[in-house]
Amino acid sequence: MKQHSLIAAAVLSLLLPVSSFAAGYGAAGCGLGSMVLGSKSGGRQIFAATTNGTFGSQTFGITFGTSNCGDHGLINISKEREIFAQENYxxxxxxMAQGKGENLYTLASLYQCPAETHQEFGTMVQEKFDHLVVNDQTTSTELLSQLENQLAHHPKLAKSCDIQLSALN
Structure with missing residues (x-):
């Protein structure tokens, strides 16, 4: 009987990681960590899990269907962007002025820009900073609107990032 339990546990341990990879994320699960670090196995999953836990993105993503946690959440990705921009303005x-940083790369992830384009995203926002932040009165909503406009006109990022502009739909 004990031998059957060991065999069952071994089979389950082999099948569970496969099901998580089929879902588009690694052993750390969905969330910001899976978007930034991907689904490759190994030590990267520790950092992915830490990122998910630090930012609460996995809980948020599961609740709202964002951050690589499915598409049937209560709010859509554009709302998540708005909340993130407002909370981290x-x-x-x-x-953005520096062209790099954790929050900036998180925003790039919320636009579903591949990780390999985050540096280019940072360079673009740094170059277009005066168009994005017009003055001290610029709101987070205005910032995102200007950012989406700049993304839509960028030759590479317009193709690789998810820009849901109402004017383009």
């Missing part, structure tokens, strides 16, 4: 503006 000050840091985001500073990082």
């Amino acid at each position: 000050t840091s985001l503006v500073k990082e």
Whole structure:
């Protein structure tokens, strides 16, 4: 009997990781970590799980169907972008001026830009900073609107990122 339990446990341990890869994320599960670090196995999954836990993105993603956690959530990805930009506005503006940073790359992930384009995303927002943040009164909603306009006109990012502009739909 004990031998059957061991065999069943071994089979389950082999099947569970396969099902998570089929879902588009690794052993760490869905969330920001899976979007940034992907589904490759190994030590990357530890960092993915840490990222998910640190930002609460997995819980948020499961609840709202975002962050690689499915598409049947209560709110859509554009709403998640708005909330993120509003909650992280000050840091985001500073990082946009620098062209790099954790919040900026998270925003790129929320636009579903592949990780290999995050540096180009940072360069673009740094170059277009004066168009994105017009003055001290620019709101997070206005910032995202301007960002989406710049993304839509960027030769590479327009093709690789998900820009859901109402004007283009």
